[in-house]
Structure formats: structure tokens, C-alpha cells
Amino acid sequence: AQKVTQAQTEISVVEKEDVTLDCVYETRDTTYYLFWYKQPPSGELVFLIRRNSFDEQNEISGRYSWNFQKSTSSFNFTITASQVVDSAVYFCALSEGWSSASKIIFGSGTRLSIRP
Amino acid sequence: DAGVIQSPRHEVTEMGQEVTLRCKPISGHNSLFWYRQTMMRGLELLIYFNNNVPIDDSGMPEDRFSAKMPNASFSTLKIQPSEPRDSAVYFCASSLAGASGGHEADTQYFGPGTRLTVL
Numbered sequence: 001a002q003k004v005t006q007a008q009t010e011i012s013v014v015e016k017e018d019v020t021l022d023c024v025y026e027t028r029d030t031t032y033y034l035f036w037y038k039q040p041p042s043g044e045l046v047f048l049i050r051r052n053s054f055d056e057q058n059e060i061s062g063r064y065s066w067n068f069q070k071s072t073s074s075f076n077f078t079i080t081a082s083q084v085v086d087s088a089v090y091f092c093a094l095s096e097g098w099s100s101a102s103k104i105i106f107g108s109g110t111r112l113s114i115r116p
Numbered sequence: 117d118a119g120v121i122q123s124p125r126h127e128v129t130e131m132g133q134e135v136t137l138r139c140k141p142i143s144g145h146n147s148l149f150w151y152r153q154t155m156m157r158g159l160e161l162l163i164y165f166n167n168n169v170p171i172d173d174s175g176m177p178e179d180r181f182s183a184k185m186p187n188a189s190f191s192t193l194k195i196q197p198s199e200p201r202d203s204a205v206y207f208c209a210s211s212l213a214g215a216s217g218g219h220e221a222d223t224q225y226f227g228p229g230t231r232l233t234v235l
Contacts, residue, residue, distance in 0.1 A: 045226035046224065046226075068182065103164065104161070106159045
């Protein structure tokens with residue numbers, strides 16, 4: 001069965017520090033998607049990134065970067081030079097397969113607090 | 117482009133009353149998902165539709181919950197009768213499923229949620 005584990009329940013760092021959010025997943029599928037979503041204090045869920053299982057290239061978007069390693073079933077998310085606006089709950093998620101209307105399994109989330 | 121639209125944004129009702137939550141997916145999307153989020157249970161998928169047809173409703177907690185999608189641009193989630201333990205934030209999400217290789221394919225975009233309080 002699919003499973004997503006975000007072992008870090010809460011992280012608190014001082015502004016400008018780098019921080020990495022861990023995500024470990026389990027699946028028997030050979031084709032799947034991995035996602036990260038952000039939920040700021042306002043409550044909405046914001047899509048950040050999607051990777052497919054065939055693409056292990058790391059991705060960088062501004063201060064955000066993602067490290068996908070199939071060998072360790074991990075999809076970690078790093079924020080460089082964190083800012084107070086990065087404070088949010090971050091969810092890692094895994095799709096069931098790669099077909100029409102795939103379900104997404106969400107992790108339990110990591111609450112990130114950035115202190116000024 | 118408009119994102120997923122949900123209404124109402126907040127709902128306060130009394131136990132036993134019927135509650136109807138509404139969702140308008142992103143135009144062109146063919147899959148729609150209803151989630152519930154609580155502190156205790158996190159994000160739970162309740163039901164999802166593909167091309168207006170319910171595909172998996174195994175997450176619907178009990179018979180008091182029902183969902184419909186009469187057309188591609190509208191869905192409802194109904195709770196009748198409501199109970200205090202139904203208090204949660206209910207999210208609707210939509211995606212364009214099956215578009216192989218496309219950047220947008222199979223990515224779920226969420227609405228702002230409906231915060232339901234049952235007294």
C-alpha cells in the first residue's frame with residue numbers, strides 16, 4: 001500500500017537559515033508522481049511541485065529546491081535563506097500510479113516556523 | 117483564470133441540520149476530489165469523480181455523507197444530518213487527468229476550503 005511519511009512534525013528556525021523537510025514514501029508502483037503542497041496560515045493548499053518517477057533530476061526554483069532519490073524513496077524539500085513568509089505547513093504527497101484520476105496520498109505534514 | 121471555487125467559505129450550523137457544500141472545478145478539468153481536513157486525522161480523501169462519474173467513495177465516513185456531480189462544472193457534498201464531529205475544513209480539488217506528459221496532468225489544484233462548524 002502507498003504511504004508517505006513526514007517524520008518531522010514541527011521545525012523552527014531563525015530567518016535566513018536553510019531548512020530541509022524530509023519525505024519518505026512507499027509504493028509498489030513503478031510509475032507515480034510525487035508532490036509538495038504548502039498550506040500557509042490562511043489555510044489554502046498551494047501546489048509547489050510535481051515530479052514523475054522517471055525523472056530524478058533535482059529541481060531548483062528560486063530559494064526552493066527538491067531532491068528526489070528513488071534509491072532511498074525520498075523526496076526532500078530544501079528552503080535556502082528562509083523567510084518569515086515561508087512559515088506554513090508543508091505536505092508531501094504521492095499519486096497512486098499514473099493513470100486517469102489518480103488518487104493522491106498525503107503525508108501528515110511538517111509545520112515550519114521561521115522566526116525573525 | 118479562476119481557480120477552484122468553493123462556497124460557502126464558512127458555515128455554522130446546528131446538529132441535525134442538513135449542510136450542502138458546493139464546488140466549481142477549474143474549467144476543462146475532468147477530475148474532482150473532495151477532502152476533509154482535521155487536526156486529528158489530517159487530510160482525508162472522501163470521494164473523487166472522473167468525467168462526472170464517482171470513482172472511489174471509500175473515504176466517505178458514513179451514509180450521512182453524499183456527493184454528486186451533475187455536470188462538469190459543479191459538485192456538491194451534502195451532510196444530512198450533521199453532527200459536531202463533522203466539524204472540519206472541507207476542500208475541493210480538481211485536475212486534468214490522463215493528459216500524458218503534460219505539465220498540468222494529474223496535478224490537483226485546491227479550492228480555498230469551507231470551514232464547517234456543527235454546534
